[in-house]
Amino acid sequence: MKNWCYLACSSLPVAYLGRIVFVSNGLSLVAKLAPKRFASLLMGVWFIGNAAGYALAGTLGAITPTEITTPMQQKWNNLQAFLIKLPRLHHNN
Numbered sequence: 001m002k003n004w005c006y007l008a009c010s011s012l013p014v015a016y017l018g019r020i021v022f023v024s025n026g027l028s029l030v031a032k033l034a035p036k037r038f039a040s041l042l043m044g045v046w047f048i049g050n051a052a053g054y055a056l057a058g059t060l061g062a063i064t065p066t067e068i069t070t071p072m073q074q075k076w077n078n079l080q081a082f083l084i085k086l087p088r089l090h091h092n093n
Contacts, residue, residue: 023050 027046034042069077 030042030046031039
């Protein structure tokens with residue numbers, strides 16, 4: 001479970017940095033390479049492609065099961081339940 005956490009924490013900044021570089025450079029490349037007549041049309045296609053990618057990612061995220069509990073998640077849930085009950089236990093004494 002630790003390896004997964006390290007992978008997630010290290011890959012997210014890389015993904016965000018790649019997204020920032022890809023979006024700005026990609027649109028600039030479309031503007032430079034597109035013929036003058038079709039520049040605005042192809043920029044629109046670029047944005048529609050991004051929107052379609054985000055929609056696909058949202059759909060995949062929505063259909064992915066979220067109720068999978070690993071042993072580490074179970075330990076975390078037990079700790080949260082204990083910490084929530086802790087003030088009540090303290091006041092009863």
